[in-house]
Amino acid sequence: MTVASPAAGTEDTGGRPVVPGGWLGWVTSTDHKRIGLLTIGTSLVIFLLMGVLALLMRSQLAQPDLHVVDPATFSQLFTIHGSGMIYMVLTPFAVGMGTYLVPLQIGAPGIAAPRLTLLGYWLYVLGAVLMLSGFATPQGAHAGGWFSYPPLADKVHSPGLGSDLWIAGVLLATTGVIIMGWTVLWTVLRRRARGMTMLRLPVFCWSMIASCLMVIGAFPALLAALALLAVGRADASVFTSNTWNIGYQHLFWFYGHPVVYVMFFPYLAAVAEVLAVFSGRRFFGYKGTALSLLVFAALSMSVWGHHMFATGQATNDYYSLTSIALLVPAGVEYFGMIGTILGGRIRLRTPMLFALAFIPQFLIGGLTGIMVGTPVIDYHVTDSYFVVAHLHYVLFAGSAFGLFAAVYYWTPKVTGAMLSERLGRLHFWLLVVGTNLTFLPMFALGYQGMPRRVATYASFDGFAWLNLLASIGAGFLAVGIGVFVVNVLWTLRKVALGRSGNAGDDPWQAHTLEWATSSPPPRFNFAADRSLPPITSFAPLLDLRERRASGAAVGAEQEGASGS
Amino acid sequence: MIQRRVFGTVFTLESAVAAFVFLVVLALVCHAVVRRRAGRQPTPSDRPQRPVLEKYYVGVLAAFAAFLVAWTAWQNHEEHRPPNRTPVRVDVMGFQWCWKFGYPQSPAKVSVTGTCRGKDLPTLVVPTGRPVELRLTSNDVIHSLWVPDLRYKMDAFPDHVNTFTLTLDHEGRWRGRCAEFCGERHYAMDFWIKAVSPEEYDRYLHGQPIGTGTGTAT
Ligand code: HEM
Numbered sequence: 117m118t119v120a121s122p123a124a125g126t127e128d129t130g131g132r133p134v135v136p137g138g139w140l141g142w143v144t145s146t147d148h149k150r151i152g153l154l155t156i157g158t159s160l161v162i163f164l165l166m167g168v169l170a171l172l173m174r175s176q177l178a179q180p181d182l183h184v185v186d187p188a189t190f191s192q193l194f195t196i197h198g199s200g201m202i203y204m205v206l207t208p209f210a211v212g213m214g215t216y217l218v219p220l221q222i223g224a225p226g227i228a229a230p231r232l233t234l235l236g237y238w239l240y241v242l243g244a245v246l247m248l249s250g251f252a253t254p255q256g257a258h259a260g261g262w263f264s265y266p267p268l269a270d271k272v273h274s275p276g277l278g279s280d281l282w283i284a285g286v287l288l289a290t291t292g293v294i295i296m297g298w299t300v301l302w303t304v305l306r307r308r309a310r311g312m313t314m315l316r317l318p319v320f321c322w323s324m325i326a327s328c329l330m331v332i333g334a335f336p337a338l339l340a341a342l343a344l345l346a347v348g349r350a351d352a353s354v355f356t357s358n359t360w361n362i363g364y365q366h367l368f369w370f371y372g373h374p375v376v377y378v379m380f381f382p383y384l385a386a387v388a389e390v391l392a393v394f395s396g397r398r399f400f401g402y403k404g405t406a407l408s409l410l411v412f413a414a415l416s417m418s419v420w421g422h423h424m425f426a427t428g429q430a431t432n433d434y435y436s437l438t439s440i441a442l443l444v445p446a447g448v449e450y451f452g453m454i455g456t457i458l459g460g461r462i463r464l465r466t467p468m469l470f471a472l473a474f475i476p477q478f479l480i481g482g483l484t485g486i487m488v489g490t491p492v493i494d495y496h497v498t499d500s501y502f503v504v505a506h507l508h509y510v511l512f513a514g515s516a517f518g519l520f521a522a523v524y525y526w527t528p529k530v531t532g533a534m535l536s537e538r539l540g541r542l543h544f545w546l547l548v549v550g551t552n553l554t555f556l557p558m559f560a561l562g563y564q565g566m567p568r569r570v571a572t573y574a575s576f577d578g579f580a581w582l583n584l585l586a587s588i589g590a591g592f593l594a595v596g597i598g599v600f601v602v603n604v605l606w607t608l609r610k611v612a613l614g615r616s617g618n619a620g621d622d623p624w625q626a627h628t629l630e631w632a633t634s635s636p637p638p639r640f641n642f643a644a645d646r647s648l649p650p651i652t653s654f655a656p657l658l659d660l661r662e663r664r665a666s667g668a669a670v671g672a673e674q675e676g677a678s679g680s
Numbered sequence: 681m682i683q684r685r686v687f688g689t690v691f692t693l694e695s696a697v698a699a700f701v702f703l704v705v706l707a708l709v710c711h712a713v714v715r716r717r718a719g720r721q722p723t724p725s726d727r728p729q730r731p732v733l734e735k736y737y738v739g740v741l742a743a744f745a746a747f748l749v750a751w752t753a754w755q756n757h758e759e760h761r762p763p764n765r766t767p768v769r770v771d772v773m774g775f776q777w778c779w780k781f782g783y784p785q786s787p788a789k790v791s792v793t794g795t796c797r798g799k800d801l802p803t804l805v806v807p808t809g810r811p812v813e814l815r816l817t818s819n820d821v822i823h824s825l826w827v828p829d830l831r832y833k834m835d836a837f838p839d840h841v842n843t844f845t846l847t848l849d850h851e852g853r854w855r856g857r858c859a860e861f862c863g864e865r866h867y868a869m870d871f872w873i874k875a876v877s878p879e880e881y882d883r884y885l886h887g888q889p890i891g892t893g894t895g896t897a898t
């Protein structure tokens with residue numbers, strides 16, 4: 117069955133003379149693939165910049181009493197590193213993946229409301245530029261931490277222009293992400309090809325549904341918190357009252373916990389797709405996983421107070437209950453992933469390596485998450501390096517590994533060329549060593565009493581050698597990411613020179629519809645003269661292969677009859 | 681040191697469970713990678729799901745979650761049971777970037793502060809064996825009083841007083857820190873907490889200085 121391109125007349129450039137291949141053609145494109153790629157590309161560039169800030173911090177902390185930068189600058193580094201990685205990298209990348217992949221996976225010719233999506237991207241870019249431009253102001257960038265509690269972040273205690281730019285930047289970028297979240301959700305709900313029922317959606321699409329629901333439901337709370345901060349910066353009396361100080365924390369974390377799952381589900385689902393494809397079987401426990409994503413998303417809106425156990429102003433029993441309850445849907449997702457590989461026929465290609473490492477590494481983040489969700493443990497370890505270790509296991513050892521799995525997996529579809537497998541393996545091993553060397557010692561540091569966000573520490577604190585290990589690990593990470601960058605740039609250059617050798621439509625023997633079109637896909641995703649395969653399940657291409665195989669077997673028995 | 685004891689119990693149990701779960705998952709992944717490699721020509725399973733097994737599994741998870749919630753909440757309440765004797769009261773004020781400890785019940789109205797620069801750290805003196813109620817507040821931004829050896833911290837908010845009670849069972853001196861980022865010198869906002877005998881504490885409240893000495897917690 118062929119999906120026509122109903123929007124063809126409205127989605128082209130309307131006859132205006134814009135060269136599609138030129139830069140103007142890119143930045144004004146209403147093609148969801150281009151908007152998705154712009155978002156992904158932008159966030160990868162910011163990812164590298166934020167990584168450089170992390171390296172600066174790790175060099176300062178490598179030994180006691182080092183002063184590579186002064187304490188004020190150090191505070192800017194962790195603030196912008198954390199804010200950048202969350203607001204401008206992992207969240208937009210996740211939504212960017214959705215923008216690129218969701219229409220393809222559901223057999224649609226485009227995204228709903230492409231111009232709005234483009235607007236969302238531009239708001240995001242503008243926000244990122246504003247936040248980073250704080251470094252160019254006299255007092256430097258914002259230095260209040262990524263959650264910027266008042267009264268520290270008010271005008272009295274953070275007078276710099278950098279703080280205003282931070283508020284404006286985060287506000288714009290988040291608005292952009294909310295808009296993109298809406299269009300992705302609308303697409304997956306309303307633009308599905310005939311036969312693509314909800315229970316035939318790929319796992320990745322389900323993850324985008326859950327994520328976008330959280331974007332829509334929780335992200336506005338961040339806008340409210342930022343507005344409150346802006347008001348408090350205009351009127352200093354606001355944050356002399358405890359009500360508004362603690363109120364800000366509630367607003368912020370109402371956003372702040374769901375955002376963690378927006379930075380998790382799409383990567384988890386990318387991992388799930390990779391695990392299934394490289395296990396040569398359909399994803400195990402599909403229904404349970406889809407349901408658990410929705411339960412997870414709903415619960416995520418009720419756990420925010422676990423960030424406030426030590427404030428003495430939250431209902432700790434209640435938030436502990438909802439937080440610990442999260443282990444049930446998380447356990448269901450692990451059931452699906454483990455079940456998939458246990459019954460698989462595993463090909464250890466680069467995307468699969470990252471996906472496999474995701475499983476135990478993210479688990480460390482999840483298990484320590486249950487610990488910090490337990491008030492009596494959290495009293496000790498909150499605001500210490502234990503939390504720094506926990507959050508980096510979730511976001512780096514987990515989500516970023518999923519991100520790399522996704523990049524290696526979908527690059528042949530996006531560019532038509534494969535990334536180098538050898539460099540990919542090198543990247544992988546450097547990253548595994550670096551990640552665990554960097555972040556594992558931090559659990560011990562926090563346990564021993566090292567607070568987070570300290571610019572330096574004294575030699576008698578006894579934190580020296582664990583910090584040195586962590587900084588050596590950061591060196592491995594830097595080299596590993598360097599290898600990745602070389603790999604990507606090299607491949608892109610080969611594509612530009614036309615020397616890449618085409619990867620083919622479906623180099624991995626994948627399951628979902630994006631692999632049923634050419635690489636890269638045409639403007640409206642599925643060429644009119646090529647019919648979509650019948651959508652018989654959430655793995656239509658696997659079904660097709662199975663049918664062909666059995667058909668071929670039957671055919672062989674009937675001597676010579678063709679199976680197709 | 682009820683906080684330290686409760687932390688120790690719960691942390692040990694959760695770490696043991698976490699380690700067990702981690703090892704099981706790691707073993708399953710390794711098993712899959714070794715046994716199900718394409719090179720060994722295994723046939724991929726075509727079983728899309730195992731709903732019955734999954735139901736039991738969810739039941740076990742939910743039961744464990746329920747146990748954990750109830751048990752840790754109970755431990756939390758143990759930790760915060762009101763003391764059976766009237767506590768000694770100390771007023772703690774965090775400010776950018778050091779601490780002030782006031783003893784409102786002392787005849788000499790003792791109050792201690794410092795600059796938190798170099799060796800000039802203020803000392804919070806408390807008696808052993810008696811509950812001490814700390815009343816925490818701040819006069820600028822949010823700080824957090826953390827005594828790592830006690831395994832406990834609590835935030836100090838401006839325009840708000842938080843209280844918690846601790847009982848130190850033996851003499852000694854421990855490091856305390858600020859745990860909530862509070863600006864440029866947050867990293868240096870340390871103090872000492874020193875437990876002395878009730879007699880020495882009494883003399884201290886009358887304005888006599890105390891001897892120095894260090895100790896380790898048990
Ligand atoms: C996807 C990747 C990453 C994400 C999402 C991320 C996120 C964060 C966040 C949210 C913070 C807290 C900022 C704050 O306290 O306001 C942080 C701090 C930090 N991160 Fe990362 N990070 C990532 C990668 C890395 C890497 C690769 C390194 C090491 C090379 C690193 C080193 C640090 C350091 C040293 C701090 C400061 C900790 C402190 O002073 O409390 N991060 N990161």
Ligand SMILES: [Cu+2]
Pocket residue numbers: 774775822823824858859860861862866869
């Ligand atoms: Cu402080």
